[in-house]
Amino acid sequence: MEINTASFAMYTFSVSVLLQALLVVSISCAADHGNFRKKLLLAFAWIGSISVMAYIFISKDTYLIGALLAIVSNTSFGASFVLLNSFLPLLVRHHPEISHAGDYGSPGYATTEDGDDEDDEYREDSMRNSTTALLGSRTYDEGEPLSRVQTTEELTSRELELSTQISAKGIGIGYIAGLFLQCVAIGILIVLKNTTWSQRIVLCVIGAWWAIFTIPAAMWLRPRPGPPLPTKSNSGGIRALFHYTIYAWKSLFRTVQLARRLVDIVLFLAGWFLLSDAIATTSSTAILFAKTQLHMEPWALGMINVISTASGIIGAFSWSFISRKFRLKAHQTILACIALFELIPLYGLMGYLPFVQAWGVGGLQQPWEMYPLAAIYGFVLGGLSGYCRSLYGELIPPGSEAAFYALYAITDKGSSVFGPAIVGAIIDASGEIRPAFWFLAAIVGTPALFIWFINVERGRTEGEALAEVIEGFKQTGLNGSGNGFNGDGLADERRGSDASRAILGRYDDEDDE
Numbered sequence: 001m002e003i004n005t006a007s008f009a010m011y012t013f014s015v016s017v018l019l020q021a022l023l024v025v026s027i028s029c030a031a032d033h034g035n036f037r038k039k040l041l042l043a044f045a046w047i048g049s050i051s052v053m054a055y056i057f058i059s060k061d062t063y064l065i066g067a068l069l070a071i072v073s074n075t076s077f078g079a080s081f082v083l084l085n086s087f088l089p090l091l092v093r094h095h096p097e098i099s100h101a102g103d104y105g106s107p108g109y110a111t112t113e114d115g116d117d118e119d120d121e122y123r124e125d126s127m128r129n130s131t132t133a134l135l136g137s138r139t140y141d142e143g144e145p146l147s148r149v150q151t152t153e154e155l156t157s158r159e160l161e162l163s164t165q166i167s168a169k170g171i172g173i174g175y176i177a178g179l180f181l182q183c184v185a186i187g188i189l190i191v192l193k194n195t196t197w198s199q200r201i202v203l204c205v206i207g208a209w210w211a212i213f214t215i216p217a218a219m220w221l222r223p224r225p226g227p228p229l230p231t232k233s234n235s236g237g238i239r240a241l242f243h244y245t246i247y248a249w250k251s252l253f254r255t256v257q258l259a260r261r262l263v264d265i266v267l268f269l270a271g272w273f274l275l276s277d278a279i280a281t282t283s284s285t286a287i288l289f290a291k292t293q294l295h296m297e298p299w300a301l302g303m304i305n306v307i308s309t310a311s312g313i314i315g316a317f318s319w320s321f322i323s324r325k326f327r328l329k330a331h332q333t334i335l336a337c338i339a340l341f342e343l344i345p346l347y348g349l350m351g352y353l354p355f356v357q358a359w360g361v362g363g364l365q366q367p368w369e370m371y372p373l374a375a376i377y378g379f380v381l382g383g384l385s386g387y388c389r390s391l392y393g394e395l396i397p398p399g400s401e402a403a404f405y406a407l408y409a410i411t412d413k414g415s416s417v418f419g420p421a422i423v424g425a426i427i428d429a430s431g432e433i434r435p436a437f438w439f440l441a442a443i444v445g446t447p448a449l450f451i452w453f454i455n456v457e458r459g460r461t462e463g464e465a466l467a468e469v470i471e472g473f474k475q476t477g478l479n480g481s482g483n484g485f486n487g488d489g490l491a492d493e494r495r496g497s498d499a500s501r502a503i504l505g506r507y508d509d510e511d512d513e
Contacts, residue, residue: 007424008067013284014424016071017416020078024409027079029248038223041083045214048076052207056200073207082409086401087221089393092163163390164320164330171385172316175378179309181209186302194298255400255407258466264459265395265404269411271450272388275338276412278444279381281419282344285440286370286377289348289433294367307371308378315382330391331454337383338448344373345444348437364434395459397467419443 027040051073058066185202192198259265290296290304323333350356351363364370396404423436 007427010420010424012067014417014421016074020075021410024082026245044076044080048073049207049211053204055203086405089401167390168386175313182306262462264454267450271447273411275447277419280416296367304374308374311375311378312382315379319383337380341380345437345440397463
């Protein structure tokens, strides 16, 4: 059986994302329970970086080992990125602006006097514990002066804004680092005359870069431990790993059962399933098209990545301005990104129009046309990367960050199994890559139908209610929005409890069926 070299690359990528999805599920339990989140992040970072550096030993006679290294490195990258994402809600929850606003249990009013030593000790303990609720529980002395603080709605809005800012800055810094490294890689390729050896050196440098910049995280990133694993087993070593893995898969099915009762989580994951597949498949398809159909040299392909990354930096820092300028909500900003993203496959399909073919330019007939499309792709991705991650983080039940980000990764990487495989089948059937743009046009536009109906406030309320029924997490004064200090607080508490009972009621009803 003969396989096109382009489709072989797509199939290899599909296998890697399938294994990646299985892996992130298996480690999600260990990340959410105990002190494993940071340890796993570092472990997969080292494994991934070493496997990339190992490409320096690969030759044309050992291409199958190269495919294996690609699978290992991509799987490790995906797992480490999921673990990294799971820190985002925790960083927001423990940010001084949020923790200080929520120290007083009930939004709306707060004491103006400094807290006592017991409150300080509670606050310090909250910072150490990743599962501490956003709104703390405090008692009030009669006659203690009060001052106006943020309501639950205001706090939610501020959290989403802060989450987006942190995410955007992280994405922007990552793009800047990527741009610098890509320039170094292009320089190596030019100096060494685009030989296979130069490409292997580039991969080794990339792996070394990954390893070196994992060191700051190892030194300064807080572990943010979670609650202990709710199991009777006290075994260690391989048996403990086995128990964690089994519990992780049980937790996944339980998380799926509970998550499907959260309307906004379901809407987001359905849209993200298609959107993430579109992102990954568009990138790999475009590079293959440029290499095989437009016959672009390695350095020219590198320039595509440089332009995309540079545009991504602009996008990461520009979309927040665009969102504020036009007063767009988070999901509306994502919709704007999708609309711009749709231009890429549509432009590729223009190559089928007879009058465009007669021009000899347009519709991806000339190599230089890849560059403006790369700029659009990077600009869009700079917005999607930050806004999708922060929006989802606001919908996650507190205390289950890694478990729900594992679900996020499954819809992300799991969906990417299908796109490249379908494109590979299209290439094998037609012998060309351009027909795949029909598939890309459909898969890019469809997610907008799901994102349109997301309501962040509703999703946040249901997520907090769901946190009460997820095993391994106990609410500490976070029923609705307060501890019942005033009338509004009592009403919010009843609403929170009602939401919890509604979720539990739906859960029990479906179990009875």
